[in-house]
Amino acid sequence: AQSVTQLDSQVPVFEEAPVELRCNYSSSVSVYLFWYVQYPNQGLQLLLKYLSGSTLVESINGFEAEFNKSQTSFHLRKPSVHISDTAEYFCAVSGSGNTGKLIFGQGTTLQVKP
Amino acid sequence: NAGVTQTPKFQVLKTGQSMTLQCAQDMNHEYMSWYRQDPGMGLRLIHYSVGAGITDQGEVPNGYNVSRSTTEDFPLRLLSAAPSQTSVYFCASSYYTGDTEAFFGQGTRLTVV
Numbered sequence A: 001a002q003s004v005t006q007l008d009s010q011v012p013v014f015e016e017a018p019v020e021l022r023c024n025y026s027s028s029v030s031v032y033l034f035w036y037v038q039y040p041n042q043g044l045q046l047l048l049k050y051l052s053g054s055t056l057v058e059s060i061n062g063f064e065a066e067f068n069k070s071q072t073s074f075h076l077r078k079p080s081v082h083i084s085d086t087a088e089y090f091c092a093v094s095g096s097g098n099t100g101k102l103i104f105g106q107g108t109t110l111q112v113k114p
Numbered sequence B: 001n002a003g004v005t006q007t008p009k010f011q012v013l014k015t016g017q018s019m020t021l022q023c024a025q026d027m028n029h030e031y032m033s034w035y036r037q038d039p040g041m042g043l044r045l046i047h048y049s050v051g052a053g054i055t056d057q058g059e060v061p062n063g064y065n066v067s068r069s070t071t072e073d074f075p076l077r078l079l080s081a082a083p084s085q086t087s088v089y090f091c092a093s094s095y096y097t098g099d100t101e102a103f104f105g106q107g108t109r110l111t112v113v
Helices: none
Strands: A003-006 A010-014 A019-021 A023-026 A031-038 A044-050 A056-058 A064-068 A073-078 A087-095 A108-113 B004-007 B010-013 B019-025 B031-038 B042-051 B054-057 B064-066 B076-078 B087-094 B108-112
Touching: A003 A087, A010 A019, A019 A108, A023 A031, A023 A087, A031 A064, A031 A073, A044 A056, A044 A064, A044 A073, A073 A087, B004 B087, B010 B019, B019 B031, B019 B087, B042 B064
Parallel strands: A010 A108, B010 B108
Antiparallel strands: A003 A023, A019 A073, A023 A073, A031 A044, A031 A087, A056 A064, A064 A073, A087 A108, B004 B019, B019 B076, B031 B042, B031 B087, B042 B054, B064 B076, B087 B108
């Protein structure tokens, strides 16, 4: 069985400050890892994903996440946040060849303050 | 390109009533799924389907039925609504292999009174 734990339910941060949203996973098989973002009153959108290869993956809007197999973590970081980054962020895992089934963490609300 | 379309966006039901949440995708994805989103609990998988005629249970299937007669449509049925089913429901679709992006609908906010 697979599971995902997001360690912070809410992360308040001032604009232009760095941020880290933490995610740990548990799985007995190799996995694919994802971060999704949900803006208010919208569905989820893919932010970035790790499948294989380089352990550092980046999104087009400045977020990055690092896959750490030994610590079973996939933390999301951004060196300088904007007001527009205010949203809920979900870490998710799917087992390789697992028919597309995604298991989500509890979500972290990022609140960017001016 | 419409992507994943869910209807309705909002619904209020009385306890014991039944209803169907509709989900349609136009990307020819094999895999479709239904999640419910509750505060502090993230998204929990209700049912999923890997292709027409094939469905399976997720983490929280009780009280919900699904069927998949076509690749495009994956409706979720509540047979006898209960207050515990008050939630936001999301439909998602993706390719079969698990390594591609899942596309989500806009959600249905359901209140059972």
